[in-house]
Amino acid sequence: MIGRSITRLEGHAKVTGKARYAADNNLARVLHAVLVGAPIANGRVLSIDTEAAQRVRGVVRVLTHSDMPRFGAVSFPSAILKLPMQDDVIRHEGTPVAIVLAESLESAEEGAGAVVVRARSESPLVPRDSAGETPVRMGFGEDLNRGDVPGALQRAAHRVEQRFIQPARHHNPMEPSATVAEWFGDTLFLYDSVQAGFNLPPVMAAVFGIDAKNVRVIAPHTGGGFGCKGWVWPHEILAAAAARVAGRPVKLVLTRAQMYANVGYQPLVRQDIALGCDAEGKLAALRHDVVNTTSIVETWTEAATEISRGLYAVPALQLTQRVERVHANLPTAMRAPAEGPGSWALESAMDELALLLRMDPLDLRLANYAQTDPVHGKPWSSNKLREAYAEGARLFGWRERGQLPRHDGPWRIGFGMAACTMTTFRHPAAARVRLQDDGGAVVEAGTHDIGTGTTTILPQICADTLGIDVARVSIQHGDTTLPDAGPVYGSSATMGVGSAVMLAARDALAKVARLAREPVETLDFAAAMRRIGVAEIVGDGRFALPGNASFNADGAGTPDAMRTWGAVFLEVGVDPDLGLVRLRRAVGSYSAGRIVNPLTARSQITGGIIWEWGKATMEQSLQEPRHGRWLAKNLSNVAIPVNADIPAAITVHFVEEHDEHASPLGAKGIGELGATGVAAAVANAVFDAVGIRVRELPILPSKLIRDLSS
Amino acid sequence: MxxxxxxxxxxxASGAAVGVALTPAGATAAPKGRTAExxxxxxxxxxxxxxxxxxxxxxxxxxxxxxxxxxxxxxxxxxxxxxxxxxxxxxxxxxxxxxxxxxxxxxxxxxxxxxIAQPDGSLHPVQQAFIDHDAFQCGFCTPGQVVSAAACIAEGHATSEASVREWMSGNLCRCSAYPQITAAVLAAARRA
Known part of the structure; x- marks a missing residue:
């Protein structure tokens, strides 16, 4: 059953509209909440006139910082520590300054439009190309200085030194964040749009001074997250606070525009890379200096240097991470963090180095394959990158590309490739499996369906372990009354909760075998349960990390270093008259551990490739320099890929692999891996097509036209 | 009517939640609340x-x-x-x-x-094709995609990959199931 392509078990609910997302919960007596955002990026609230808003028919209450209850101090996993509506300070445009509660959505919207905010504005800090400051460390993305980098670069036969820039980008999940909050005394129910329901109880407990056990989060389906629904964002707290003040359930749905300033995004990242190699292309030194924007009082480090620690065997390494403070909301993890930005810079620079060497870019990468973890010298838990390169190249026809046409009507055709890699993040997880004496089973895990296939592969793993048909397995999920199955981010869910389900099923089988005094190998659990007169047996499974840690990156603290690997090969067309870039076909080939369901895995990788096609060619969120606002806050003016942008010819291959060091299941993560390497491969293919090297994303027609015309 | x-x-009257923007000098006037809609x-x-x-x-x-x-x-x-x-x-x-x-x-x-489904509850061919082709991930855009696809086929636009891609581009999918959506629409069109 593991390794088989089965269609999604939640498919029927999704194609019929029966799947309930957070904002689909219509509670009796609910009040609709609409946020009023700060109109300036830097300054203070002078006054908030709510009189007109309170006159709007249907408006029940308008809350501001002066009557909002004071919150208790919060810590991680609250995304930000300085919560809004607690004082009069404004640190970014759009930060909530008032909440209008009304009997209908229409009244709440009208009321929000009638609130008058007076504020004193000062010039905001915006991106300014500074050297940045050294951030407080997050546990990865540390600076590193090993070997004589300046000397090795000076002695190098070939050298590339370039700056690569990518603009800020927003996640733009199709479902805007939504929270429906209802109190029963000191007990809080939240129907929420989240990637990690178990992140909420400790934060809500700290805010409201209640027991974390009294917070229940119900979130079976989430309409995409990509990182912006991972940690707890202020609107979730404000919805709960408003419900408590009003004594009624509150539904708060962020507008699309509010999604730009009320949850995170991927920051602007500037990367300076220097590569030096010998005459054969063997890397001698790598310098990688990264600066990303972050908010005024909170720090997000976009750890792009992570890729330089892991992808290639380089004796001398010099890595720095700095942050530049701007008056904007706090950035956060976005598919793919760290290696997503990092691969854009490193894999572009590798292509430039290959050109200097007159070497096939694939051969340059093979020459620098890292046999062991370059920083710690540890063995890889598993690494079949070379097989992935070979099969990807074969499927694409990479070695034969010289024989392929270079023109198609007005289009000039180019080919590009890049390596893909992602740090392996792991989180602990628990699950339960209930065996029934009729031969069926129920998986219980407090995980979420965010589209990654979790609610299909967990029953699949359970069925495989029990030796039954997947149709006999049902799943209970998306509720914090179930076992803590960990978050659905960091590409970690399959390893964590997938392994926990496998172990829970084994535990249940072992219990039946013990009770029935039968060997587990030949056990027919249903027959045995009927024979001994037991209707249900519950098995528990737990995926734990070394030292019972709550998080593990890169196999730290274990004998092995852990990453996922791959390569992406692209064919693009460039219209030299119009500067248009079109994706013609793509092949992605990956070494990422055991694949539970090739059908859903393929969709995930395809989605990752397209995600980065958007980053490469269209997406950017610009901070307007005078007022510090996001320039565009909607889906009309922020381009993201649509169906017409994407050809059917996207081929995904997985190398056969089983990584029992990363997880008992043998799986690793694939959610972010597909979204690495692609931007560089696009830039490399564009260069191959028209000879223009773009080092600042996105590769817009204007950038190509400018160079083509000169 | x-x-x-x-x-x-x-x-x-009912615009989204934008605060009233201000100059450093002071407030602009509040829009008039519409008290009797x-x-x-x-x-x-x-x-x-x-x-x-x-x-x-x-x-x-x-x-x-x-x-x-x-x-x-x-x-x-x-x-x-x-x-x-x-x-x-x-x-x-x-x-x-x-x-x-x-x-x-x-x-x-x-x-x-x-x-969209048949009165007896059996799925519309588009719905079944979306399941068969894994034409969704998070599922949030899926209701819109399914309805749009049914119309796309009825309009006679589901004739080729290029045509489907064009005529399904009013429906965004951030999970980017586009190749599978295109395949599903073409498959459903063949069955319709």
Whole structure:
């Protein structure tokens, strides 16, 4: 059953509209909440006139910082520590300054439009190309200085030194964040749009001074997250606070525009890379200096240097991470963090180095394959990158590309490739499996369906372990009354909760075998349960990390270093008259551990490739320099890929692999891996097509036209 | 009935939650609160059932379906006609329910994702094709995609990969299941 392509078990609910997302919960007596955002990026609230808003028919209450209850101090996993509506300070445009509660959505919207905010504005800090400051460390993305980098670069036969820039980008999940909050005394129910329901109880407990056990989060389906629904964002707290003040359930749905300033995004990242190699292309030194924007009082480090620690065997390494403070909301993890930005810079620079060497870019990468973890010298838990390169190249026809046409009507055709890699993040997880004496089973895990296939592969793993048909397995999920199955981010869910389900099923089988005094190998659990007169047996499974840690990156603290690997090969067309870039076909080939369901895995990788096609060619969120606002806050003016942008010819291959060091299941993560390497491969293919090297994303027609015309 | 409120007035009255922008010197004037919103009576048909409603004139079809009829399959992704998550059929034509007032639906027949399947509950060929081709991930855009795809086929646009890609581009999918959506629409069209 593991390794088989089965269609999604939640498919029927999704194609019929029966799947309930957070904002689909219509509670009796609910009040609709609409946020009023700060109109300036830097300054203070002078006054908030709510009189007109309170006159709007249907408006029940308008809350501001002066009557909002004071919150208790919060810590991680609250995304930000300085919560809004607690004082009069404004640190970014759009930060909530008032909440209008009304009997209908229409009244709440009208009321929000009638609130008058007076504020004193000062010039905001915006991106300014500074050297940045050294951030407080997050546990990865540390600076590193090993070997004589300046000397090795000076002695190098070939050298590339370039700056690569990518603009800020927003996640733009199709479902805007939504929270429906209802109190029963000191007990809080939240129907929420989240990637990690178990992140909420400790934060809500700290805010409201209640027991974390009294917070229940119900979130079976989430309409995409990509990182912006991972940690707890202020609107979730404000919805709960408003419900408590009003004594009624509150539904708060962020507008699309509010999604730009009320949850995170991927920051602007500037990367300076220097590569030096010998005459054969063997890397001698790598310098990688990264600066990303972050908010005024909170720090997000976009750890792009992570890729330089892991992808290639380089004796001398010099890595720095700095942050530049701007008056904007706090950035956060976005598919793919760290290696997503990092691969854009490193894999572009590798292509430039290959050109200097007159070497096939694939051969340059093979020459620098890292046999062991370059920083710690540890063995890889598993690494079949070379097989992935070979099969990807074969499927694409990479070695034969010289024989392929270079023109198609007005289009000039180019080919590009890049390596893909992602740090392996792991989180602990628990699950339960209930065996029934009729031969069926129920998986219980407090995980979420965010589209990654979790609610299909967990029953699949359970069925495989029990030796039954997947149709006999049902799943209970998306509720914090179930076992803590960990978050659905960091590409970690399959390893964590997938392994926990496998172990829970084994535990249940072992219990039946013990009770029935039968060997587990030949056990027919249903027959045995009927024979001994037991209707249900519950098995528990737990995926734990070394030292019972709550998080593990890169196999730290274990004998092995852990990453996922791959390569992406692209064919693009460039219209030299119009500067248009079109994706013609793509092949992605990956070494990422055991694949539970090739059908859903393929969709995930395809989605990752397209995600980065958007980053490469269209997406950017610009901070307007005078007022510090996001320039565009909607889906009309922020381009993201649509169906017409994407050809059917996207081929995904997985190398056969089983990584029992990363997880008992043998799986690793694939959610972010597909979204690495692609931007560089696009830039490399564009260069191959028209000879223009773009080092600042996105590769817009204007950038190509400018160079083509000169 | 149709209402005399223009789109501009409607948006002005119920616009999204933007605070009133300010200069450092002081406040701009507050927009006048509309304290007595005009009410209208509307009779239409939703998924084969007659519906009568007494609503504020500014009520959109989308908000009425979701907040008052509990037909939450139709999703709100942008509320400005840019994403297609709220696609419904109005007299057989695909439309963004966020851009239509309920008051404009007098006498119209509306089909939402909840009304796409056969009366006996068996799935529409498009729905089955979406499952078979794994044409969704998170599923939030899926109701709009399914309704749009049914119309795309009925319009005669599901003739080739290029045509489907073009005519399905009003429906955004951030999980980017586009190749599978295209395959599903073509497969369903062959069966239709």
């Amino acid at each position: 149709t209402d005399s409120l223009s789109r501009r007035e409607f948006l002005g 005009r009410m209208v009576d509307v009779t239409c048909n939703v998924n084969g059932r007659p519906v009568s409603a007494h609503v504020e004139a500014r009520t959109t079809l989308l908000d009425h379906l979701r907040e008052r009829m509990d037909l939450t399959g139709t999703k709100k992704g942008c509320n400005e006609g840019a994403c297609g998550a709220c696609t419904v059929l109005v007299d057989g034509k695909r439309m963004n329910a966020c851009l239509i007032l309920l008051a404009q639906c007098e006498g119209r027949a509306i089909t939402t994702v909840e009304g």
